Amino acid sequence: MRQRWKLVLGLAIVGFIASVMLVIAGAAGLAWTSTEAFCISCHEMKDNVYAEYKGTIHDTNRTGVRAICTDCHVPREPKDLIIRKIQASKELYYKFISPSIDTPEKFEAKRHELATHVWKRMKETDSHECRNCHQSDKMSTELQTPRAQARHKKAKAENLTCIDCHFGIAHQEPDGPGPRELFGTASKP
Numbered sequence: 803m804r805q806r807w808k809l810v811l812g813l814a815i816v817g818f819i820a821s822v823m824l825v826i827a828g829a830a831g832l833a834w835t836s837t838e839a840f841c842i843s844c845h846e847m848k849d850n851v852y853a854e855y856k857g858t859i860h861d862t863n864r865t866g867v868r869a870i871c872t873d874c875h876v877p878r879e880p881k882d883l884i885i886r887k888i889q890a891s892k893e894l895y896y897k898f899i900s901p902s903i904d905t906p907e908k909f910e911a912k913r914h915e916l917a918t919h920v921w922k923r924m925k926e927t928d929s930h931e932c933r934n935c936h937q938s939d940k941m942s943t944e945l946q947t948p949r950a951q952a953r954h955k956k957a958k959a960e961n962l963t964c965i966d967c968h969f970g971i972a973h974q975e976p977d978g979p980g981p982r983e984l985f986g987t988a989s990k991p
Contacts, residue, residue: 832883832884832887835887836872836876837870837872838870838871838872841870841871841872842871844897845904846897846903846904846909847871849906850903850906850909851973852871854972854973854974855871855972855973858971858972859971859972860874860971860972861972867935869935869972873931873934873935874931874932874972875920875931876931877927877930877931878934903916913974913976913977914976914977914978917969917973917976918984921965921969921980921981921984921985922984922985924963924964924965924981925963925965925966925981925985928963929963929964929965932964932965932968933964936964938954938958941954953967962982965981966980966981966982969981
């Protein structure tokens with residue numbers, strides 16, 4: 803009987819240690835796949851969207867604050883982060899089994915479709931990723947141009963979200979309709 807309890811206790815300890823190691827490995831994996839180096843490790847991203855991003859206001863600016871890929875494309879909240887990472891795992895299929903953007907020509911042919919996925923997600927979340935850094939209640943409207951002040955006021959009155967107007971700020975704007983034309987003018991409440 804005593805041997806059985808030792809075995810059960812031993813298995814429980816091994817199970818606990820294995821669980822802790824899996825949690826640590828999972829957290830490390832999530833952190834690693836959220837680095838800029840990971841995001842641009844494939845030529846499709848490095849040669850296309852990352853090349854466009856270089857030199858934009860999100861890459862280089864007077865304040866030195868820099869947004870990387872995951873700041874705009876991956877939610878920060880744990881549940882949403884994990885869901886997005888699982889969704890992104892299907893991209894491995896398109897990378898290794900059925901390459902669909904492995905040349906500049908293929909990328910350009912799919913640019914609008916790819917952008918539409920991002921715009922749709924941002925419309926659904928009221929541009930939550932933008933608002934992680936850009937909080938409207940912390941903006942100094944007096945430092946904005948009169949035109950920007952008027953547009954922001956109008957956007958608020960029309961229940962627009964950041965992506966409705968600022969959809970070409972870090973990457974080339976694709977040919978075709980933008981977020982407002984595709985999804986209407988109002989964001990989700």
